[in-house]
Amino acid sequence: xxxxxxxxxxxxxxxxxxxxxxxxxxxxxxxxxxxxxxxxxxxxxxxxxxxxxxxxxxxxxxxxxxxxxxxxxxxxxxxxxxxxxxxxxxxxxxxxxxxxxxxxxxxxxxxxxxxxxxxxxxxxxxxxxxxxxxxxxxxxxxxxxxxxxxxxxxxxxxxxxxxxxxxxxxxxxxxxxxxxxxxxxxxxxxxxxxxxxxxxxxxxxxxxxxxxxxxxxxxxxxxxxxxxxxxxxxxxxxxxxxxxxxxxxxxxxxxxxxxxxxxxxxxxxxxxxxxxxxxxxxxxxx
Numbered sequence: 213x214x215x216x217x218x219x220x221x222x223x224x225x226x227x228x229x230x231x232x233x234x235x236x237x238x239x240x241x242x243x244x245x246x247x248x249x250x251x252x253x254x255x256x257x258x259x260x261x262x263x264x265x266x267x268x269x270x271x272x273x274x275x276x277x278x279x280x281x282x283x284x285x286x287x288x289x290x291x292x293x294x295x296x297x298x299x300x301x302x303x304x305x306x307x308x309x310x311x312x313x314x315x316x317x318x319x320x321x322x323x324x325x326x327x328x329x330x331x332x333x334x335x336x337x338x339x340x341x342x343x344x345x346x347x348x349x350x351x352x353x354x355x356x357x358x359x360x361x362x363x364x365x366x367x368x369x370x371x372x373x374x375x376x377x378x379x380x381x382x383x384x385x386x387x388x389x390x391x392x393x394x395x396x397x398x399x400x401x402x403x404x405x406x407x408x409x410x411x412x413x414x415x416x417x418x419x420x421x422x423x424x425x426x427x428x429x430x431x432x433x434x435x436x437x438x439x440x441x442x443x444x445x446x447x448x449x450x451x452x453x454x455x456x457x458x459x460x461x462x463x464x465x466x467x468x469x470x471x472x473x474x475x476x477x478x479x480x481x482x483x484x485x486x487x488x489x490x491x492x493x494x495x496x497x498x
Contacts, residue, residue: 219455224342228408231344231352232451232471235405235417236443238356241363242401243422244436245394248374252419253305254293254395257312258402259414261289263319266406271322279351282406286399289315294392339410339468341451348407355404359397366393371432409468417443420475427479427486442478450474 219225246255262282269281289311296307363370372380373390381387398418405414421443425435450471457465 219452219459225451225455227344227346227349228341228451228467229448231341231349231408232447232467233444234349234352234356235401235409236421236445236447236471237440238352238359238401238404238443239414239417240421240425240439240441240443241436242359242397243418243420243439244425244432245363245370245374246398246418247422247426247435248371248432249394251394251398252415254308255398255402255418256415257308258286258289258399260312260319261315262286262399262402262406264315264322267319267322278407279348279403282403283400285315286403287396290392290395290399293395294388297391298388339405339408339413339466341408341467344408352404352408355400359400362393362397366390367432370394409471413468413472416472416475420472420479421446424475424479424482427482442475446471446475446478 220229246252262285265281265283265285265288266278267281268285269277269279271277272281292311293308296310297304299307369380369385369390370393372383373385373387377387380390401418402414405417409417421439422435424442425438428438429435450473451467453474454465454467454470457463457470
C-alpha cells in the first residue's frame with residue numbers, strides 16, 4: 213500500500229493525480245454517449261482538429277495560450293461538424309474528413325513555419341501530466357462541470373436522439389441542437405485533456421471506460437457510473453505504476469501511456485472474464 217500512497221505526497225504527483233482522476237471520470241461519462249451514438253470517429257477526429265488551436269495558442273501566449281487556442285478550435289470544430297452534417301448532400305463521414313484534413317493540415321503548416329517550438333508541441337501530442345499546474349486543474353474541473361451539467365440536463369433527450377432520432381423529431385426536439393450540444397461536450401473533453409495526456413491518447417479516455425461499462429450493463433446510468441469509476445481508478449493506478457517503474461526500477465514510463473495501457477488491460481481482462489462466464493453459463497443450462 214505504501215508503494216501506491218507515498219508517491220502522492222509530492223505536490224507534483226498530487227496535482228497529476230487530481231488531473232487524471234478528473235479526466236478519467238469525465239471521459240467515462242461522456243464516452244457513454246459517444247458509444248451509443250457510435251461517434252468514436254468524431255472523438256478521434258476532434259483530437260486532431262484542435263491541433264491548429266494548440267499551435268496558435270502556443271505562438272500567442274506560450275504554454276498559457278494552449279488552453280484557449282484549443283478551446284476555440286474545439287468549439288469551431290463542433291459547430292462546423294454540426295452544420296455540415298445538417299446538409300443532406302454531405303454525409304457525416306465526408307464532413308468529418310473534410311474538417312479533420314483541413315484543420316490538421318493547417319496545424320502542420322503552422323508548425324512548419326515555427327521551428328523554435330517543435331519539441332514543445334510534441335509534448336502536447338503525448339502529454340505532460342507531471343507538469344500540470346493548479347490553474348490547469350481548475351480549467352479542467354470547470355470544463356468537466358460544464359460537460360456533466362449538460363449531460364445531466366439533456367441526458368434523456370440525448371438518449372432518445374441516439375436510439376430513435378425520428379421519434380425525437382416527432383416529439384418536437386431540436387435534433388440539430390442536441391447534436392451540437394454533444395459535439396461540443398466531446399470537444400471540451402479533448403480540450404481539457406490536451407495538455408496532460410495529449411491529443412493522441414484522449415480517445416482512449418473517452419472510449420475504453422464506456423466500453424468497460426458496456427460489458428457489465430446495458431443501462432446507460434450504470435454504464436456511465438462504471439465508466440467513471442474505472443476511468444478514475446485507472447488514472448490513479450496508472451500514475452502510481454508510472455512512478456514506480458521510473459523511480460524504483462529505472463524504467464522510463466510516461467504517465468499518460470501507462471494509464472491508457474492499464475485501461476486496455478482492464479478492458480481485455482474483463483472481456484475475457486465475461487466471455488468465459490457466458491460460456492460456462494450456457495454449458496450449465498445445457
